[in-house]
């Protein structure tokens with residue numbers, strides 16, 4: 001079932017009409033096929049118009065759209081022989097972080113990604129994509145593995161943020177994130193991070209201090225959720241839309257700031273309208289990114305990765 | 319008497335006699351509400367002499383309290399892009415910056431000094447919580463990178479004293495990028511084989527804790543400091559858990575293995591002197607004259623004897 005966002009209401013109404021027409025057996029004078037085609041053209045036009053000028057606040061909604069492909073959809077669509085690996089070897093297995101070995105277009109790779117889940121049961125199982133310290137320690141362990149066997153690391157970022165809880169604090173959430181960032185930066189193998197939905201703060205950068213950072217067109221990447229920012233700076237969570245604008249969390253701005261390297265165009269109407277196409281498009285971009293780094297030795301990789309992050313913030317938005 | 323006595327008595331008293339505030343001024347301790355004489359409070363490094371409550375310390379006073387004889391060279395920090403996102407909430411970020419600059423007399427929330435600690439060269443970077451809550455944006459990141467590079471150039475340890483609410487929201491994603499950038503700064507120091515010591519003070523939270531502040535070779539926490547990743551209110555709000563007694567305080571972090579020791583501010587300098595000496599002077603010069611035949615064993619014995627006479631790291635004292 002398609003979920004519609006608030007701003008998609010006119011589109012939803014048109015598509016509702018199309019559905020109705022399709023279920024009509026006796027339409028009298030009108031030609032159903034013609035009517036449907038006409039309405040479909042309208043829908044396409046409206047979708048294109050709407051999605052061409054999404055506000056940052058609307059992008060936040062699209063980035064969190066429940067029907068958007070999630071980490072496991074990309075794993076399923078892009079990784080052959082996926083072999084999930086579990087546990088941080090210290091405390092627990094964190095199902096907010098998917099990890100494992102697999103083959104991506106011929107290359108053996110290590111996959112690390114945040115999974116939000118797609119229904120109540122799976123959301124709870126994956127803790128809504130909010131990792132605890134054990135998730136970030138699992139990520140580090142998998143990066144160790146990648147280094148040892150010289151396998152590229154592909155990370156998929158989709159989290160509102162690291163889990164804020166008493167036990168997460170007790171087990172060193174901050175230390176786990178800090179060490180995970182340091183681990184990314186020390187990798188001797190190429191790392192491609194992809195922001196597929198929500199790139200939420202420290203919880204995201206922990207697995208995104210990568211050689212290449214890719215981002216889906218309507219994904220967001222921010223230091224704080226717009227709601228959190230609004231309640232602090234505007235003292236009202238209702239101002240999240242304003243905060244979303246001010247934070248410059250959309251792919252276009254992040255590209256200009258040099259924080260991300262490549263934007264992956266989404267299908268008209270967003271990734272949720274063509275998950276398979278989106279998965280393939282991201283796969284192509286990841287493959288391209290890996291090719292760019294083929295043949296680079298580990299010292300060069302590390303030096304260039306550092307350089308890239310050190311250059312960030314030298315210029316602002318025009 | 320051991321060699322430490324040469325260094326442990328800084329002439330702080332003399333240096334603190336700057337007459338900016340009249341001596342007859344009184345302060346109320348925020349913890350026990352005792353009325354404290356201004357001059358006495360200064361002499362006590364802003365620790366309440368009645369209840370031991372550690373108030374926030376001005377960064378310059380902090381530097382003076384750490385370096386030998388309170389003397390150090392201020393390090394000039396590079397100018398960085400101000401307001402890269404042209405951010406505005408209810409106020410313009412540029413206005414907030416100006417206010418903070420006027421209030422503190424500093425360009426941003428970090429001060430770096432270079433001098434001697436226990437006779438050994440060291441670089442110290444201190445956060446100013448009074449400058450927009452010590453939040454970390456590009457300027458702070460640059461400050462830490464400058465401090466790290468200077469430490470490497472001088473072959474000196476790097477000591478960082480954070481006091482920060484976390485990332486500077488008004489710099490959006492670029493403030494998040496200071497997490498990997500400051501992690502790189504730390505890595506530079508570590509790769510050069512130099513000690514990196516973090517002195518966690520009240521408060522150290524958010525993206526600051528989840529990056530350079532949790533990557534120290536040694537973590538020293540001041541008594542009673544709030545140290546954590548997620549804010550207590552966020553945790554209460556999301557999880558609806560009641561927070562345990564002393565949650566996110568230094569002593570709690572010690573209990574959970576996140577810091578090496580909790581120290582009283584008056585013991586901080588001695589602790590730093592001792593730790594730096596132990597990490598960087600593997601063989602004391604006074605015992606290098608040991609008979610060559612017994613070089614191995616007597617040296618290690620002598621070291622044990624020497625350090626045993628120094629006071630133990632004060633994890634549980636007071």
Ligand SMILES: [Zn+2]
Nearest residue numbers: 347350366369
């Ligand atoms: Zn008191």
